Amino acid sequence: MDSELQIGLIAAGAAVVVLILAYNKWQERKHSSKVDKAFRSEHRDVLLEPRDGSASTDDEPAELPETLTPPPEPVPAARAVSEGASRRATPEAPDTVDARADCIVRIESFELLDVPRLWSAQHAILQDFGRSVRWFAFDDGRNLWREIGPNSAGAHHWFCAALQLVDRRGPIGEADYSRFADGVQQVAEQFLAVPAGLPARAETLARAAELDRFCAEVDVQIGVNVISQNQPFVGTKLRGLAEAQGLVLGDDGSFHAQDDDGNTLFTLGNLEPTLFSAESLRSLQSAGITLVIDVPRVLNGAQAFDRMMQCANLLADALGGVVVDDNRHPFGSEAASMIRSQIAQFHAHMGKHEIPAGGALALRLFSA
Structure with a gap:
């Protein structure tokens, strides 16, 4: 009898334990359900969905929850932009250089x-x-x-x-x-x-x-000669006449007629091999002199040529000489007029190519 009572009590106790465990499990699931509902939202999580909206199946666009704001747009290559902005811009080429030359x-x-x-x-x-x-x-x-x-x-x-x-x-x-x-x-x-x-x-x-x-098309130098008829030209007298005309003796062995900026208009040199110098002119005697205009290096070619011819005629009269061309033919007004016209044509051709005669670029291109 006692044995049956003990067995009954044990069974009843086991049933109570099962009921308590079942009750606790039910309470736990109930509580979990309430918490889940409290935090659940019918809105999509925009932080997890793709940016192109390919995962959306609703017809209406999704609204953002009031407590969330969309993430900022990414700034691509932000560091590269910052570095580029801080670098100095490449300056244009200097004004005194020319991309053509x-x-x-x-x-x-x-x-x-x-x-x-x-x-x-x-x-x-x-x-x-x-x-x-x-x-x-x-x-x-x-x-x-x-x-x-x-x-x-x-x-x-x-x-x-x-x-x-x-x-x-x-x-x-x-x-x-x-x-x-x-x-x-x-x-x-x-x-x-x-x-x-x-x-x-x-x-x-x-x-x-x-x-x-x-440059080869317009690289022209025009010269005239003054040659002696009887006596050779004396160096000291020649120097005095040249300097009286405003010519300056240069390091290249010639006298230079210059404009107001110091640019050479024409040169006066010895027709013979000896170069002019302060020392050589003291004892020099020459059969002739030559005057040369460097066409592409002179700004106002026609005016420079007229001044050169004026100087040549003055020297010829003072020294007892005659003005001739390279073939020793007399150089008259008709020949001078033709050369003046040719100089104008060369200058026009240079101007057409935007390299004006006597300009800074021409002086560089037509240098030794």
Whole structure:
């Protein structure tokens, strides 16, 4: 009997435990359901859905919950934009260079570079080049280029090298181009600077050849001679007459007639091999002199020619000579008129190509 009672009590206790566990489980699920409903929203989570809305199946556009704001649009390559904005813009080429006549390379130094250091470096590399190369430094404060030389000072970020493509020796060749390009690159590398683009070799050489063909068409020098008829010309008297006409004795062994800016209009030299100098003129005797006008290097060619002929006739009268051409034929007014017309045609041709005679570019192109 006791055994049956014990078994009954055990069974009843087990049933109570099961009921308690079941009740707790029911309460737990009920509580979880309430919490889930409290935090559930009928709105989509815009932070989890794709930006193109491909996962949406509703006809109406989804509304954002009041407590949420859309994420900011990403800014692509923000760092690159910031760095680019802080860099200096590449300045235009200097006004005194010309893309038609110069091979132009700009160099950027990220740190300020002393002009004397750059000048010394380029001189060591290009000193025996044999072609005209000009260097410039960009003044950020004044927003302009300054041509630099051995005595220049200051420190700058931008520099420019300009190789002249043509002079009276002809156009540059492949060896000249390579020497210049390699030299500028070496200068830049010494200072961890960056060349801002070198013009293509083939294009540069083609421009040089084309420009040289044009220069050959107008590269004309016109001269007249004054020769003695009886006695040779005495140097001291010749010097006095020339200086009285405003001519100046130059280092090249000739007298120069100059305009107000110091540019040569025509020259007066010895028809014989001896060059004029202060020393040689003291004892010189000559059978003749020659006056020459360099047509593409003179601004007002017709006026310069008229002044040259006036000087020649005056010297002929004072020295007892006669004005003749290269064939020793008398040079009269008819010949002078024809030459004056030819000079005007050459100048017009140069003006048509926007290289005016006597201008800065012409003076560079028609130099030795």
